[in-house]
Amino acid sequence: MKVIVVGAAGMIGRGVLRACLADDRVGAVLAVGRVPTGERHPKLRELVRPDLSDLAPVRDALAGHDACFCCPEGSPADVALAAGAALAEVAPGSAFLYVSGAEDGDPTEEALLALPLRAYIFRPGYVPGYVPRGVPGYGQPMHGTVARTRLHRPAYVAAAPFRLLLRILRPAAAVTTAERLGRAMIAVAERGAPRRILTAADIDAW
Numbered sequence: 301m302k303v304i305v306v307g308a309a310g311m312i313g314r315g316v317l318r319a320c321l322a323d324d325r326v327g328a329v330l331a332v333g334r335v336p337t338g339e340r341h342p343k344l345r346e347l348v349r350p351d352l353s354d355l356a357p358v359r360d361a362l363a364g365h366d367a368c369f370c371c372p373e374g375s376p377a378d379v380a381l382a383a384g385a386a387l388a389e390v391a392p393g394s395a396f397l398y399v400s401g402a403e404d405g406d407p408t409e410e411a412l413l414a415l416p417l418r419a420y421i422f423r424p425g426y427v428p429g430y431v432p433r434g435v436p437g438y439g440q441p442m443h444g445t446v447a448r449t450r451l452h453r454p455a456y457v458a459a460a461p462f463r464l465l466l467r468i469l470r471p472a473a474a475v476t477t478a479e480r481l482g483r484a485m486i487a488v489a490e491r492g493a494p495r496r497i498l499t500a501a502d503i504d505a506w
Contacts, residue, residue, distance in 0.1 A: 301489060302328040304368040306383045309333035312399055312427060313371040315478020316485060323486050353378035359386040367395035367489035376401065377408040384412045392416040395489040413496060420488055425500040427478050476504055
């Protein structure tokens with residue numbers, strides 16, 4: 301597959317990008333982000349765009365891809381809708397997988413699911429280095445990466461001991477890693493899934 305990773309320089313995006321680079325099912329990766337990822341790999345190409353909420357000027361670069369893994373950090377709704385709209389124009393019918401911070405349906409998810417794409421919503425709950433809506437921030441970023449939002453960093457470290465407790469008491473918000481999330485996204489992009497909204501338990505199963 302040829303895949304796009306939107307938000308590739310973010311905490312989640314980096315893990316998803318690494319999963320794509322390590323997986324033989326992925327032949328080429330276009331990393332789209334506000335800043336360079338710093339990664340070097342033969343199958344990696346980068347597109348740096350400071351404003352990810354407007355991808356219309358670069359939509360031609362998105363053509364010819366089989367899937368888009370949308371992992372936005374700042375203004376996630378705007379970025380997701382911009383990426384989905386651009387991909388729907390140049391690659392209708394391709395897979396669009398969005399990492400959502402919502403725990404229930406929201407207008408962004410509904411709008412993405414209505415596009416002429418094979419859209420899936422991933423609700424991972426807690427991922428180390430990532431704080432979705434409604435879940436206290438804690439944990440340790442993977443591979444030595446740090447959160448780009450400085451205010452989040454102390455919380456990730458201080459609350460790390462509660463990761464196991466969360467998995468036991470709240471399975472719907474089960475802890476996974478960004479790279480496991482990436483492997484699940486690759487599998488769903490390749491084979492599809494029986495439902496279009498996947499929780500943390502679904503993600504770990506995939």
